[in-house]
Amino acid sequence: MTFRVERKQEYYQALIEKNSQYEGQFYVGVKTTGVFCRPTCPARKPKFENCEFFETAKQALLASFRPCKRCHPLSHPNHVSEVVRILVKAIETNPEKRWKDVDFQQISIDASTARRQFKKRFGMTFVEYARARRMGIAMKQIRGGEPVIDAQFSVGYESSSGFRDAFSRIMGTAPSSLESIHTLKASWLDTRLGPMIAIADDEALYLLEFVDRRGLEREIERLRQQTKSAIIPGTAPPIQSIEMELTQYFDGKRIEFHTPIRYLGSPFQQKVWEHLRNIPSGATQSYSALATLVGQPTAYRAVARANGANQLAIIVPCHRIINANGDLGGYGGGLSRKEWLINHEKQTR
Template sequence: MISADLKHTYYQALLEKKSEYEGIFYVGVKTTGVFCRPTCPAKKPKFENCEFYGTAKEALLASFRPCQRCRPLSHPNYVSELVQKLVNAIEENPEHRWTEEDLRSLSVDASTARRQFKKRFGMTFVEYARARRMGLALKQIRGGNAVIHAQLSTGYESGSGFRDAFSRIMGTAPARLGDQQILKASWIDTRLGPMMAIASEEELVLLEFVDRRGLEREVERLRKRTGSAVIPGKTPAICSIEQELERYFAGELREFKTPVNLLGSPFQKKVWEQLRDIPPGQVTSYAEIAAAVRKPTAYRAVAQANGANQLAIVIPCHRVVNLNGNLGGYGGGLSRKQWLLEHERITSTKEVPL
């Protein structure tokens, strides 16, 4: 049973279309007979016409039908047919330089493509296609091909234009590439909304909810700190964490095994390792973490290290609460933190399949 206070909280989240509430509640609209996700773009109903449910199944059992606009039975950030069509077109000819004329030939409006790619990937369609081309150019240069060959094969007639585009994405000019590391970024749909995963071939370095405030700056700091280029794509580490997240949200996984690279100070790393020792279904306080790393008065520093964690869920900073039991803060939003803790509390007592 959802309390009256929580219903008002959910209604406010519905009015503001807060993405952090994706997967946490669904709203059934009594006047239309449909149920929606929190971010539905449709006109908002009056509070007295709303029924709130914790799962889509509960809304269906209450005789509501799924909304055709927000598709509550799909992933929170499902890939639209348009986005999938354009991604497939890029993969069929990844070296092509796309123009608005190309989009018109596919019966696609350029502004619609820009908006939907921005929502899905955090970059426009043109930026996505350019990053894909630069990834190919990088592979060619690393393979021993001349820069001019990589330039021409990716559709650049101008050497300076190619160098500028390459430098913006890769962080360095083609001739200075050397042994620069390449990180790949992918978007993973989860029960609580889409997450961005960034990884090398072997290790995960970032996992955050896409709507986290300041995520773009976080990715830029990561790029500068590692001296890496970040381009769209998947690696074995990303495939691994995608599979593990699916099992985690299904209540079938308690410990993440995907290799991670902790990028922080020695103190931050101690805090993060301590976080990983908190069992699912349990919580601890900043003060208790400070005592565990033998810095009993450094609970504020512990809180800062907690906030600097770049591997959401995998490094379970959501299991740290205030000493008085209040939830405290969480970069992904307190609604998600509360859901994660409740999810782990319930699933920690279940037998996990091998």
């Protein structure tokens, strides 16, 4: 496929900035080296005139470019590093363990590397991840009727005050108040357009967002406060369901989502979100048209705010709302993703 000059310049700028919002949307072949890369490649950037852009890795291979050894464009865009894979397995093998520097040395992993890679992948350090996992186990034990002191010792805390402080910091309440805690599980999902975070309980999905969305931390904190929940690493049936449905969606094999969801918004916002879900895949609407559909034709600004408050990206398809003049308008996940999603749905339909 031949791109317009403007699109090539846009992609080149994304390459210079290592913009993760363009992940999965293009690959760049470097004529001087004969390799092709993904947009976020850390290698030194080529000159614009030495770049050739492709929609898929297959096109780059057919043009005789070989895959870059630094960004691995033939692997999943967000493949799990071996360090992360080993440590997650180690935690699941012995989730009650409290990690020390000597434990990292025994498996030949540098503690600072573990910290950095977990922070990049999960938004928390390895120690924070392991601690949250331990507290999840303690919560399950206490809810199952075990004494708090037994749960404390089982997750490696000799001090009652230390256990109580750590538990309260993660769960938002003391162990003695556990009956009032609602727990949400948070899981990282790899998609063609970059990593997403999914948050759910055993019944429904509460949040699905691109990890690099601006203000995501505040969004998650609002969710925690609204639901009065502890949010800990883990998975749940709705997360497993949406992961499968997203894979089918990006493969062009699905246009509707059936994973159960839970809205957290005003009655007006929920009405807007329901109308968004009724927009056919591959179609778009304007803010003013959506305002008319919800019965308040002059409230297009309120509709736009409700659109921006949507916490279930792709499922509640706010990317299908554009300006009345045909411009894309805004999108929390980035305009490049919005354009890709609209075009993908048109092709799928």
